[in-house]
Amino acid sequence: MSRDDTTADEPESDDTALQSRGRDSADGPRADADPAVVAARSRDAEPDTAEIRELAAAAGYAVVGEVTQRRREDPTYGLGRGAAEDLMRLAAETDAAAVIYDGSLSPGQTFSLGDLLPTGTAVVDRPRLALELFGDAADSRTADLQLELARLRYELPRLRETAARDSSEDVRLRPEGDGRVRDVERRIESAERALDRLGDDREKRRAERRDAGFDLVALAGYANAGKSTLARRLADDADDPERVDDSDGTADPEDPDGADDPDGTSTAGGPGGSLSAGDRPFETLSTATRRATLGGRRAVVTDTVGFLDGLPHEAIRSFRATLDAVRRADCVLLVVDASEGPAAVRRKLRTSLSAIEATDGPVIPVLTKVDRVDPDDLDAAADACESVAGTLGGRDVPVAGSLRSPVPVSARNGAGLGDLIDAVADALPTATATVTVPNGGDAQAALSWAYDRGVVSDVDYAGETVAVELAGRPDIVAAAERRLAGGDDGGS
Numbered sequence: 080m081s082r083d084d085t086t087a088d089e090p091e092s093d094d095t096a097l098q099s100r101g102r103d104s105a106d107g108p109r110a111d112a113d114p115a116v117v118a119a120r121s122r123d124a125e126p127d128t129a130e131i132r133e134l135a136a137a138a139g140y141a142v143v144g145e146v147t148q149r150r151r152e153d154p155t156y157g158l159g160r161g162a163a164e165d166l167m168r169l170a171a172e173t174d175a176a177a178v179i180y181d182g183s184l185s186p187g188q189t190f191s192l193g194d195l196l197p198t199g200t201a202v203v204d205r206p207r208l209a210l211e212l213f214g215d216a217a218d219s220r221t222a223d224l225q226l227e228l229a230r231l232r233y234e235l236p237r238l239r240e241t242a243a244r245d246s247s248e249d250v251r252l253r254p255e256g257d258g259r260v261r262d263v264e265r266r267i268e269s270a271e272r273a274l275d276r277l278g279d280d281r282e283k284r285r286a287e288r289r290d291a292g293f294d295l296v297a298l299a300g301y302a303n304a305g306k307s308t309l310a311r312r313l314a315d316d317a318d319d320p321e322r323v324d325d326s327d328g329t330a331d332p333e334d335p336d337g338a339d340d341p342d343g344t345s346t347a348g349g350p351g352g353s354l355s356a357g358d359r360p361f362e363t364l365s366t367a368t369r370r371a372t373l374g375g376r377r378a379v380v381t382d383t384v385g386f387l388d389g390l391p392h393e394a395i396r397s398f399r400a401t402l403d404a405v406r407r408a409d410c411v412l413l414v415v416d417a418s419e420g421p422a423a424v425r426r427k428l429r430t431s432l433s434a435i436e437a438t439d440g441p442v443i444p445v446l447t448k449v450d451r452v453d454p455d456d457l458d459a460a461a462d463a464c465e466s467v468a469g470t471l472g473g474r475d476v477p478v479a480g481s482l483r484s485p486v487p488v489s490a491r492n493g494a495g496l497g498d499l500i501d502a503v504a505d506a507l508p509t510a511t512a513t514v515t516v517p518n519g520g521d522a523q524a525a526l527s528w529a530y531d532r533g534v535v536s537d538v539d540y541a542g543e544t545v546a547v548e549l550a551g552r553p554d555i556v557a558a559a560e561r562r563l564a565g566g567d568d569g570g571s
């Protein structure tokens with residue numbers, strides 16, 4: 080299906096299950112998985128290749144070897160010459176379909192490494208691997224456009240490099256590459272424009288939801304942190320979530336299950352922790368929204384795309400629905416897997432915060448999967464959280480200033496959920512007021528308006544008047560004061 084086939088009437092699910100290259104195999108690599116060699120370099124310590132191997136496996140590669148190196152960045156190959164040659168030999172021996180580089184390679188480095196490697200061995204750096212992982216099964220217009228934009232932005236500098244190389248060998252004034260470059264530039268502009276329009280629609284829906292008294296809560300965090308599992312836990316009806324709306328207004332209202340595990344291959348029963356063979360780190364490509372009642376407040380909870388280390392800023396910028404949902408939320412739950420140890424907590428929290436940059440509302444770090452964590456380790460994870468908040472705050476990442484204290488939970492067994500809900504209710508901007516309504520014909524209508532949009536803690540009938548104690552979003556409470564007390568709709 081080409082992107083232009085997507086119409087507003089088309090049934091589509093919200094919580095997109097992405098087709099990754101290897102996902103038809105739930106247990107380990109497919110028999111026909113492409114052999115790949117991992118390459119990693121790190122300046123300060125021996126590189127840890129666990130995550131890149133997991134990503135490679137999730138994308139359908141069988142990792143058959145690795146070359147790691149401890150040294151500074153090399154401008155030619157991204158690795159030192161010796162390591163690059165080791166890589167070349169290993170790729171040849173193993174007949175590797177790809178060399179997977181744990182980091183970003185410049186277009187020039189990609190070409191140089193490609194020239195060195197055997198013909199038929201592709202160079203796949205981390206951003207390209209992530210794009211492969213996203214697959215091509217995005218099934219909402221927004222998801223489709225975002226993915227296309229991320230791919231085009233990745234492709235553009237590489238195409239420019241190709242064009243430059245072509246034109247230096249070829250004396251023609253207008254090498255073919257120029258046309259391709261212009262074409263990609265045009266497609267980027269058009270995708271950006273289309274996403275702008277869809278972003279305006281989402282903004283309008285956010286405003287409507289706020290007017291209706293909903294608080295907007297967004298779940299954000301690193302890939303596989305446990306966001307979607309927690310979103311399902313928080314939903315009013317965890318088994319049959321009522322979808323409020325989808326990311327771009329093209330949901331099928333007849334398909335309430337579409338928001339949740341559309342293809343019945345939920346990983347919720349899986350082992351959790353770091354990526355296991357059945358996990359799909361980019362399962363959630365569209366932003367999925369569900370209703371939830373949090374401490375009496377009616378909320379719309381939005382699940383988002385996971386962040387990943389080593390993605391260039393422009394790739395992250397492509398995921399506009401996620402960034403908008405997070406930045407414009409009344410409260411963000413920043414989900415962190417507490418079971419991976421303090422170093423991973425620090426790294427993934429830092430990556431997530433840097434991607435978010437800034438938010439309108441408070442951010443609550445949620446240390447999840449505590450069912451797999453010893454109390455001591457949980458303390459260490461919480462300390463790691465606080466230390467990131469401290470260091471980033473001083474480094475011009477404004478969102479660090481919005482961080483609250485971390486809340487430990489398990490979305491698996493429900494531990495800590497009550498505390499989390501209290502923390503959210505606490506963090507949401509709240510106003511209270513006692514409004515007095517004439518005890519006449521319109522009093523009941525006014526009361527039900529208040530019940531619909533806020534938390535009514537007391538109703539006192541005192542003869543001529545009714546006194547209503549109301550708490551809720553400040554704008555709702557202000558509207559209530561105008562509406563109920565002023566009788567601005569002409570009621571008596």
Ligand SMILES: Nc1nc2c(ncn2[C@@H]2O[C@H](COP(=O)(O)OP(=O)(O)O)[C@@H](O)[C@H]2O)c(=O)[nH]1
Pocket residue numbers: 300301302303304305306307308309346347348349350351352358360362363385447448449450451488489490491492
């Ligand atoms: N043990 C445990 N595993 C969890 C918990 N929450 C999520 N998981 C597992 O972690 C993996 C990733 O979860 P998911 O919600 O898809 O992560 P997302 O990528 O952030 O949306 C899945 O295998 C989940 O079953 C939890 O509280 N405890």
Ligand SMILES: [Mg+2]
Pocket residue numbers: 306307308362363383
């Ligand atoms: Mg998810």
